[in-house]
Amino acid sequence: MKSRYLPLAATILIFVLAYALCYAQFPSMLSTRVIGNLLTDNAFLGIVAVGMTFVILSGGIDLSVGSVIAFTSVFIAVVLANTGLHPLAVFAMALLIATAFGAAMGAVIHYLEMPPFIVTLAGMFLARGMAFVLSIDSIPVAHPFYDTLQSFYWRMPGGGRLTLIGGLLLLVFAVGVLIAHRTRFGANIYALGGDATTARLMGVSVGRTTIGIYALSGLLAGLSGIVFSLYTTAGYSLSAVGVELDAIAAVVIGGTLLTGGSGFVAGTFVGILIMGLIQTYIIFDGTLSSWWTKIVVGVLLFVFIFLQKGILWLSARKAAALHHAHGS
Amino acid sequence: MEKPQEPLLSVASLTKSFPGALALDGVDFALRAGEVHALLGENGAGKSTLIKCLTGAYRCDSGDIRLSGRQVDPRDTFEAQALGIGTVYQEVNLLPNLTVAQNLYLGRQPTRFGMVGTRRMNAGAEALLSQYGLDIDVTRELSSYSVAVQQIIAIARAVDLSGKILILDEPTASLDAQEVRMVFDIVRALRERGLGIIFITHFLNQVFEISDRITVLRNGRLVGTRNAADIERLDLVTMMLGHELSQETIAHTAARKSEGEVAYRFRDFGRAGTIEPFNLEVRRGEVVGVAGLLGSGRTETAEVIFGVRPHDGGSAEKDGRQLELSGPRKAIAAGLGFCPEDRKTDGIVGDLSVRENIVLALQARRGWSRPLPRQEQIEIADRFIDALDIRTTDREKPLRLLSGGNQQKAILARWLATNPEFLILDEPTRGIDVGAHAEIIRLIERLCEDGVSLLVISSELEELVAYSHRVIVVRDREHVSELTGEEINTDNIVRAIAADSQPEQAR
Numbered sequence A: 001m002k003s004r005y006l007p008l009a010a011t012i013l014i015f016v017l018a019y020a021l022c023y024a025q026f027p028s029m030l031s032t033r034v035i036g037n038l039l040t041d042n043a044f045l046g047i048v049a050v051g052m053t054f055v056i057l058s059g060g061i062d063l064s065v066g067s068v069i070a071f072t073s074v075f076i077a078v079v080l081a082n083t084g085l086h087p088l089a090v091f092a093m094a095l096l097i098a099t100a101f102g103a104a105m106g107a108v109i110h111y112l113e114m115p116p117f118i119v120t121l122a123g124m125f126l127a128r129g130m131a132f133v134l135s136i137d138s139i140p141v142a143h144p145f146y147d148t149l150q151s152f153y154w155r156m157p158g159g160g161r162l163t164l165i166g167g168l169l170l171l172v173f174a175v176g177v178l179i180a181h182r183t184r185f186g187a188n189i190y191a192l193g194g195d196a197t198t199a200r201l202m203g204v205s206v207g208r209t210t211i212g213i214y215a216l217s218g219l220l221a222g223l224s225g226i227v228f229s230l231y232t233t234a235g236y237s238l239s240a241v242g243v244e245l246d247a248i249a250a251v252v253i254g255g256t257l258l259t260g261g262s263g264f265v266a267g268t269f270v271g272i273l274i275m276g277l278i279q280t281y282i283i284f285d286g287t288l289s290s291w292w293t294k295i296v297v298g299v300l301l302f303v304f305i306f307l308q309k310g311i312l313w314l315s316a317r318k319a320a321a322l323h324h325a326h327g328s
Numbered sequence B: 001m002e003k004p005q006e007p008l009l010s011v012a013s014l015t016k017s018f019p020g021a022l023a024l025d026g027v028d029f030a031l032r033a034g035e036v037h038a039l040l041g042e043n044g045a046g047k048s049t050l051i052k053c054l055t056g057a058y059r060c061d062s063g064d065i066r067l068s069g070r071q072v073d074p075r076d077t078f079e080a081q082a083l084g085i086g087t088v089y090q091e092v093n094l095l096p097n098l099t100v101a102q103n104l105y106l107g108r109q110p111t112r113f114g115m116v117g118t119r120r121m122n123a124g125a126e127a128l129l130s131q132y133g134l135d136i137d138v139t140r141e142l143s144s145y146s147v148a149v150q151q152i153i154a155i156a157r158a159v160d161l162s163g164k165i166l167i168l169d170e171p172t173a174s175l176d177a178q179e180v181r182m183v184f185d186i187v188r189a190l191r192e193r194g195l196g197i198i199f200i201t202h203f204l205n206q207v208f209e210i211s212d213r214i215t216v217l218r219n220g221r222l223v224g225t226r227n228a229a230d231i232e233r234l235d236l237v238t239m240m241l242g243h244e245l246s247q248e249t250i251a252h253t254a255a256r257k258s259e260g261e262v263a264y265r266f267r268d269f270g271r272a273g274t275i276e277p278f279n280l281e282v283r284r285g286e287v288v289g290v291a292g293l294l295g296s297g298r299t300e301t302a303e304v305i306f307g308v309r310p311h312d313g314g315s316a317e318k319d320g321r322q323l324e325l326s327g328p329r330k331a332i333a334a335g336l337g338f339c340p341e342d343r344k345t346d347g348i349v350g351d352l353s354v355r356e357n358i359v360l361a362l363q364a365r366r367g368w369s370r371p372l373p374r375q376e377q378i379e380i381a382d383r384f385i386d387a388l389d390i391r392t393t394d395r396e397k398p399l400r401l402l403s404g405g406n407q408q409k410a411i412l413a414r415w416l417a418t419n420p421e422f423l424i425l426d427e428p429t430r431g432i433d434v435g436a437h438a439e440i441i442r443l444i445e446r447l448c449e450d451g452v453s454l455l456v457i458s459s460e461l462e463e464l465v466a467y468s469h470r471v472i473v474v475r476d477r478e479h480v481s482e483l484t485g486e487e488i489n490t491d492n493i494v495r496a497i498a499a500d501s502q503p504e505q506a507r
Helices: A003-025 A032-041 A043-057 A065-082 A087-111 A116-134 A144-151 A164-182 A184-194 A196-201 A206-232 A243-253 A265-285 A291-327 B047-054 B077-083 B100-105 B118-130 B147-161 B177-192 B204-210 B233-241 B298-306 B328-333 B343-347 B354-366 B374-387 B404-416 B434-449 B461-467 B490-498
Strands: A153-155 A161-163 B009-018 B021-031 B035-040 B062-067 B070-072 B085-088 B165-169 B196-200 B213-218 B221-227 B262-271 B275-283 B287-292 B313-318 B321-323 B336-339 B422-426 B453-457 B470-475 B478-484
Touching (some): A003 A265, A003 A291, A043 A206, A043 A243, A065 A087, A065 A116, A087 A144, A164 A206, A164 A265, A184 B100, A196 A206, A243 A265, A265 A291, B009 B047, B035 B177, B035 B204, B035 B233, B047 B062, B085 B147, B100 B147, B118 B147, B147 B177, B221 B233, B275 B298, B287 B490, B298 B328, B298 B336, B298 B422, B298 B453, B328 B336, B336 B404, B374 B404, B404 B422, B434 B461, B470 B490
Parallel strands (some): B287 B453, B336 B422
Antiparallel strands (some): A153 A161, B009 B062, B213 B221, B262 B275, B470 B478
């Protein structure tokens, strides 16, 4: 097997094993109901993790997404409460703001040659602060359109419900896979993560790609904010704290190299499923503290860090052996 | 071959200067279609500046670049590429994490409705590479192939993108003999297709094996262009080093024979792929010179001895006792010191003061748990600033503010402070003014009177002749000959460097 598929295979294997363990203990966990809930409950996290996958593939990081989700949800709630605008118009405005915000961070990263960590950290404080400026209270959203959207679902065989936001999650992942593997932009993202200098020499427009990557991450954070708003039917400045870290964890568990250049959007999907599965198990068990999610995610992250180091080491050795075989 | 024709590329009186240096001084150069044209010269000769002007990385100050008679002035690599000039560097400039096909088509993938046609792209990549005799799985990552294959892929991309002129900048430096043959077969095939190829290398054997014509640059000036068939190796080396064979050898003051006992002895010392195993004895108070062309293994010899690149075979002895030289720390403990060639990147710590730079190696030898008392540091620094006449207003001045010669002396002081018994100097006089030059040479002679053993690497042959007791000549990563006593003169050194070596064989 090609070594770039190895982390993805490991992720899938872990998911299958974990699900088998859960099934052995609670046979009812293998049902479309559980799967439907898993997708619905993790929709906002999954959508933002797709954006994070692109950012990490390019060798960067985006710490602002959790704050952007909070800002978006507060923005929607405030505008809906104070104006007569239709939610769809408000959604479009929110997406526009989030995308522009991401693009601006990308531009700062590229033109001022600043590390993404610092720029998006500033973006994180800025977006959270802006959410507080809009409102410090939790604002409920009560709009008939919300009820309409929430009533949309597809009843899967077995009684599970694929809700609108669960379906949106699947759609975003499908589009993400297409962008990563079937567009020039996607190839440029991988190129940037491989080596930005070489990529520029090979004709990749580094500036445009960098801005595009962070704009896409911003857009998906905005979309995630809309989903979060639909999911909680409220806007609160203190919500979605630390979501960026969950997203990074999902990306890494999904087998994407933190140094960039190697990984798959599909891997992130499995990463999200693994994290959701742990939460579901804890709910089924009923006695475990929800902090066990964090502990298991922490352990899994360590496992994947070791796995990635091991693969890098193996491929370095293989390259050396390859050279030797030719040389002798 | 063919009759003279309009050159594919002609460069006339190209000039490029940098602050404080004239990198190219009115250079003329012409490349015909269907020829391999070697571009030779030592460090600082202007080869890479010329290439960078052709590929748009630099803009020339004045001069005229014509492509098929039409004047061009590429502003960046892409414009050069669009004009038909492609470049392949020593370091493979491709992306190891992408597939071979993606590397070949990055930025110009075949698309339909915005979606990349992966299958069409892979088929195109296979067809392209089959022209080069490569039948590989193009869907694997580039990193799963050897450097030679990667180099061929880089050539295929460059030719496919530009298609008129191919510049090969030391493409064979990290390849072995068999891989070099592979690349050369491809270069020959491209020549048949009518491309003009500029080939830069340090290996003279390769120059004669593949080139039709040879142009030599020295100190930013054109020395001359010759047909490869009409020039002897000796003449070529003379052109490169700039020493007329008829020139009087410089008289030297050092006694031709060192009477000291053997201090350090190296047996079959070497490192695969870096320098062939060599035997070397160094006496107390002896200066051993190392001569050779750039890339011949001069610096590598020093680095292997000092453990910068640890040796993988052979043994070392000091006064008959076995030494373990597995790294610079061990080497320093064994009484060795090493002033590297490129002091900017390897030697000075520019933001530290003169004093801190001078005590650095001594402190490293003591270990960080036993810091040198401040007073002692000041005494040592003052002693060497005085002894070596380091021109600085203040011992606490950051070293980067000093001139090149004074920086060089500060590095020498750093190693002298450790009281080395065996000091290796790599190009100690490069890039410093004439006055400082003479002082460094005097210092070398004084050190050797004090009983220090020295290994001095230099491309200034007169300088080597002046102070060396023995001169070792290095060629193609091998110690090929040793000159002693009256044999030491520039003529003999040039002859030894140029002597035809055995045809290269696979290692």
